Amino acid sequence: MESFPVTRIAESRKGQIDYNNLRFGVYFTDHIFVMDYSEGRWHSPRIEPNGPMAISPANMTFHYGQAVFEGQKAFRRPDGSIVLFRPDAHVARLNRSCRALCIPDVPEDTVLQGIRQVVELEREFVPSTRGHSLYIRPFVIAMDNLLGVQSSQSFRLIVLLSPVANYYPEGLKPVRLHVAQHHSRAARGGLGMAKTPANYAASLLPAKRAKEKGYTQVLWLDATEHKYVEEVGTMNIFFKINDELYTPPLDGDTILSGITRMSVIELCRSWGVPVHEQRVSIQRLFESFQAGELQEVFGTGTAAVVSPVGEIHYNNDSMSLNGESIGPMAQRLYDAITGIQYGDEADPFGWIHPVC
């Protein structure tokens, strides 16, 4: 297989990492995978030391946010081997995000090979504690230095690696949600389906307000009518009503197509659990709750896998779910997905890609 040139770091930072207190996205490995786009093509795939970069103050990314990113993980299994979870689906989504931001498609095979090579080079950084992993953050930024508002003509792709702990150190602790009644995450015809910093920027103030009121995260409604539930924080959302699952459909271009969402749907269908990709209004949710039919609510995403919801607050009403502990479906899905990742379950779907 093709191997990209490597420039090694002078002094490893491995000794500076406190593996007993990893948290999320605090520590980084020694090297990054890098590739550039100019004169109409992606070129120069390489591995470089991870360190400060010289970037012009006129770099367009700072001013107009032409950037996209991904988030995926590598896992160390009990036998010491290292695997990736659905890397092909992640790079395909990176290109869908690129198209929404006028960024030229990245060559998927080159990026996948670059990820494998840099993860293998950094294998000693992959934690061995169950639940811990190597978070992989590919991203693309504009590289033209120009204040005119237009698409950049040059770009850089970087793959940054970060050893991370369980997202929730105290286990699968249910989150408390505050429904955003004024703010929205993404509008029809906007960038909601792309993994792009702009959507995260839009979420910061509402998230801060929710935290000030004592809630963990924001439950987002659609931006047109403020009626239908779309996402939770930066996760997709599922409802279990009368033993069947519901999740908002992706047809409206406001919802991010989660790889975990897709995995949950595929797993449930293989178990014979019906999953409906259907809009659910916040009103229907409260009605189902009052009728005793709403059994579980949970978010899904790479960082936490499954995040149970213990409480939802809307207007002056609030509902408390499943005694504010994790429900059986969320637990079953968490166990199944992490079981496939760490290799104590078979992988009938072909989600696992070995690295070394």
Ligand SMILES: *Cc1c(COP(=O)(O)O)cnc(C)c1O
């Ligand atoms: C990344 C992301 C998700 C979850 O996607 P996964 O592929 O499951 O990690 C959900 N919603 C938003 C807004 C996201 O950015």
